[in-house]
Amino acid sequence: MRILDKYILKKYLTSFVFVLLILIPVIIAVNVSEKIDKFLRNPELTVGSIISDYYVNFIVTIGNMILPLALFISVLFFTSKLAGNTEIIAMNSAKISFARFLKPYFIGATIVTIFSLLLNHFIVPQSSKIHSDFENKYIKKRKVDYNNVTDVNLQLSENDYIYVKSFNLKRNVGFDFCYERYDGIQLKEKLICDNIRFREKDSSYRMTNFYKRELSEGDDVISFGRRMDTVFSFMPDDLLHVESFAKEMRTPKLMEYIEVSRARGRGNLNTYLVELYKRTSLPISSYILTLIAVSLGSVKRRGGIGVNLAIGITLMFIYVFLLKIVEVIGGSADSNPMFLVWLPNIIFAAIAIYLYINARK
Structure with a gap:
């Protein structure tokens, strides 16, 4: 790996972690301000139990949700900074092609994708269950009877x-x-x-x-x-057929449940299928979002980094909005959950290719 690759990869990962470390404390602070009175109404709760049972699992769950946003913002920001400092022009002068320039970005995207896949398929479901049980017991005061x-x-x-x-x-x-x-x-x-x-x-x-x-x-x-x-x-x-179980089952158990339910002739299993497909489609989006962010950030604009960030954040919110829409529609009985779950990635992959072609020019 060249010095340039190490330099970009280091920037990629450190910027990503830095953005996560900025966003998560802000979200926690907002959550604490909303929940503090409900915590105080339960005298049996200790600070230790609130942190270990609620906020540790809250960080895992919310961190997984904002991971694509954090990745996109971090890549867009430091790539725009490279372009602003004319470092990309220097790379072009050294006959480094745009495709070669993307290599360390995609190495970083692969690392993030593998990490995200492990989170989505094995760690987040367990954290979601503990977090949900805590909320139902102490915050919502709702007793969920699965018996x-x-x-x-x-x-x-x-x-x-x-x-x-x-x-x-x-x-x-x-x-x-x-x-x-x-x-x-x-x-x-x-x-x-x-x-x-x-x-x-x-x-x-x-x-x-x-x-x-x-x-x-x-x-x-x-x-x-x-x-x-x-x-x-x-x-x-x-x-027993509870749709909220989908988010609380690890992938092997979820796949087994879907297979058994199909054999039993259960009606609509699309909610479970949406959750299953989403656990793979969301991590894979790291490659697409990285390509969009690099293609946008590598172009030096008159308005500076702010213009790139404005365009990028707008695209990101459209992506998140599409994710929520397809999640709702995909759960309906007459839908194709696999196609709908992957539809935002397909649309934004087309946008990424278009921006890449323009950026390469």
Whole structure:
């Protein structure tokens, strides 16, 4: 690696860390001013627990969110400074092409991308869970009950469906249960009961006050009774479907959950798919944002660094706005989550190529 590459790479990484260290304390200060009264209302909270349980995980979560912004601003700023000091002109005079000039930038982008991928896929989900649990318990005063589920529809196989009005996952007891078996579009069997209990010792279900009807071309077969034991191809945990879990599951567990849910025939899983794809698309944007920032910053403008920063920050806010829009639209049932999640990167990659061509001239 040449001296020039080391110089630019050092500037790239130090500027990035410097911007993060500026932005994060400001965000923390704003957050503390908003939450201080709620912290004081909980006498059991200590300064140590607030820092370790809340703010450490808050820094991880918020740092990951502002990472693209910090990267873009830092690269744009120090590249504009290089152009302002005519250092880029000196590089051109030394016959260094613009493509060669980008090499250390992309080495830095690779380092940031790898770091961001590790954050998004493994570290941030756990921090989000701890941070969310703390907020629900002490700030929002909202008790989140994951032991009770209501109005659950689940497809067990191509022809088997169940519905349960409510189910307590702690006691393994449900009420108003219904099972239906189809042949194509024709109902072949229907089984309903007042309540159903999962028995862990033999993985069976005990139904109370059941009514069963088997439909055929001839006479229907009807049976009913006080109690019946049977088995189904689902476990009680399969009934739990909470969208907020997507942000709190590490990627291997999230992928497993999506695969199992698809096999179970769950309806709309796009919220989970958006979260899964976003964990990769956001880190990859480091390359695109770096190219845009260098292409903008390398051009010396009459207004100085301020003009480059104004143009860059405007583009950055458009990018963030698009990310939020596609996240909402991608969660709808009839959308293509993969295409929508990658759409901002596709649009800004086209902008990056256009700016690169102009900057190279």
